[in-house]
Structure formats: structure tokens, C-alpha cells
Amino acid sequence: MGQSVNMLERVIDFAGVRVTARAAGSLWWAEHRLLCVADLHLAKSERIARRGGALLPPYETRETIRRLAAEIAALDPATVLCLGDSFDDMAGAAALEPADRAELAALARGRDWLWLAGNHDPAPHGFAGRCLGTLRLGPLTFRHAAARDAEPGEISGHYHPKLRLPLRGRALARPCFLWDSRRLILPAFGAYTGGLEVGSSPQLLGLLEPGARAILTGEPCVILPVPTRA
16 A cells, blocks of 8 residues: 655555545545545534434535535546435435525536435435446445445445544544555545544444554544554
């Protein structure tokens, strides 16, 4: 496994291709001008309020779209691939504010926009673009959740991985990519999402090979070893 030394992104060799893990939590495949993001969870605050939970400021959708727009402006992708759970549920997708719906349509204009099905949003949802279950492109297979028997070259989301770091006497969990020779798991891109800490998650550790690494989001975007046991 190889990687670049740019502290704002990491270019890694994965399954025979070079992809870039970016500080924002997106993945860039320059050869295909493909921008990949996972777990936007748009309209999460609306879903929580609808189900009688805490009333949260409904800003997370706008912030997530703003961050996605910044990645699109920086990279000008030909294809945008969302790895499922793009919406927190199907009712939330239907209730998306008109301004947010219009912004997504503007971002998709002139691009091939692909929505993969997730466990939160399994059905087509009427937005610009195409809905798929999985995508195979060259040596890579993109899906929402990692398959235990996946062949090398799998890229997925679903788990919202984080790595806990000691910081001035307290622990800070940072979203991260998880990377080994078989699979690459993306962090959640959504502005209001929780996550699983890889060091205390048997579910995540069980998917990863010995020697797996985490690529931290944010600045600096650095690579650290994944803990070997919970």
C-alpha cells in the first residue's frame, strides 16, 4: 500500500488504481473524474423531529450540501457517486426543502449523478440522477455496506468510522477512512452524523485485515494504524 505526503489529502494505491482520500471526507478517483461520498443523511433533523425526538436546528442539510458543493467546485467531477444513506429516511427525502432540492439539482446538472441504495434510503427518491444497488467500475466495486466476502477493491460507507485520539488529557474521535488491501470504508460526509470508533467496534475490526490503517479527515489528513483489538 502506497500513499502521498500531502497533509491535506492522501493519494493511495488501492486495488491497482490511485485514489485520493480528502480532508473533507470525500474520495476522488482522478482517472475517471469521479467524486465519491458516503452517508450524507440529509434531512436527519426533520426525521428526528417527526418521530418526537429533540427539536434540532434544521441546518445540517444545508451545511452538508454546502460542503458537497465545495468539493464539486474544487474538483469539477464528471461523476458524483453517493454510497447510500444519502437521506435519513424516505419521508425526509420527500420533505426536503425546495431550496435544498434546487441546490442538489444544480449540482447534478451536467454530471452523471449516482445514488446507491442504503439501509436508510433503499428506494428511488425522485432526485436528479440514477439510483443503483451497487456499481462496478474497473477493479473497484462500490456499495453501501461492506460485504464480508467481498473481493479486493470494495469501497463502501455505512459505518461512519471514527478513530479516538488522545488530546491534552482527553480523547477526541475524528472521522476517518479505513483502508486495507481488500477494502476502503469511507467516513460519513453528513454534517450531523454519529459514528463507530474503530478501536472499540468488533464489527469494524472484524472486517479489517491485520495492518489496516485509518486516514483521518480534517487538517492534517494523516495516516495512523488501526488498533488490533477492541
